[in-house]
Amino acid sequence: MLQVPVILNVNENPYPPAPEVIASIRDAVTEAAGTLNRYPDRDFGALRKDLADYLAIESGVRIPVDEVWAANGSNEVMLHLLQAFGGPQRTVLSFLPTYSMYPEYARDTLTAWVTAPRRPDFTLDPDDAARQVRKVRPAVVLLASPNNPTGTALPAEDLVTILEAARGGGPDGTDAIVVVDEAYGEFRREGTPSALERREEHPHLV
Known part of the structure; x- marks a missing residue:
């Protein structure tokens, strides 16, 4: 300890x-x-x-x-999500650097782990992220907001860009599940909304 x-x-x-x-x-x-x-x-x-x-x-x-x-903490919730939507012949996409346990969940569920880079300031380029979704066709997209370890939050408009790319952007034309991990949500800067605000119009958002 x-x-x-x-x-x-x-x-x-x-x-x-x-x-x-x-x-x-x-x-x-x-x-x-x-x-x-x-x-x-x-x-x-x-x-x-x-x-x-x-x-x-x-x-x-x-x-x-x-x-x-x-569940027993967000780690178990994340594992449940990949057990439900990942697995063999499926892919999870995320953007580095990000939470170090994500590749472990992928390994534990036999889900292929694919990453793309963030900008030098650790923010996401939403258009590039959308291109990656269309290219990889992942079953699951993992986004931490605020990101761990960088602390950068995902702006609402950038999330919408990724959600739209994920609509029909999963395997075999299904919607990719977009998981916004807000484990550190209480540390969002004032005025940064929760991803929950986008839930109703995007049923593939978790």
Whole structure:
């Protein structure tokens, strides 16, 4: 374990929970302990509702609970997505530099990993990104926003360009699934919208 006050490469709070939060957690665990003889809700209904409520506050977009998925962190969610949409004879496209775990998810699911470069300032050239989508015809496009490790967010208009290229741009003329990884979404600069705002008109956006 790295003994430093702030670890910048993980999504952590450098400050410990307040005593009131610790007490609340302790009370909740005590209450839940009486039900440990039963399996929990396998659909995570209460948790997904709480996550939908949080997203509505954080992003300004209300997502139906049945469109929210819960797992053991975003790493597991990403793996689930490639298990569902990737696999042998399929390709995932991303743009370097980006999150170092993406190629690991591709390897674990036998999905071909293809990358294209970013600009020198680490932003995406949306027209080049669209060309790459049309050239590669990926099953999945992975975009981190803000990007990890560069911190650059994806402007809404650039996302739309990529989403339009992905429409019919996947294997065999299907829509490529465009995953916008907002694990660090709370660090967006003020005025940068969440990709959730584009969800309704682009059903292939995750």
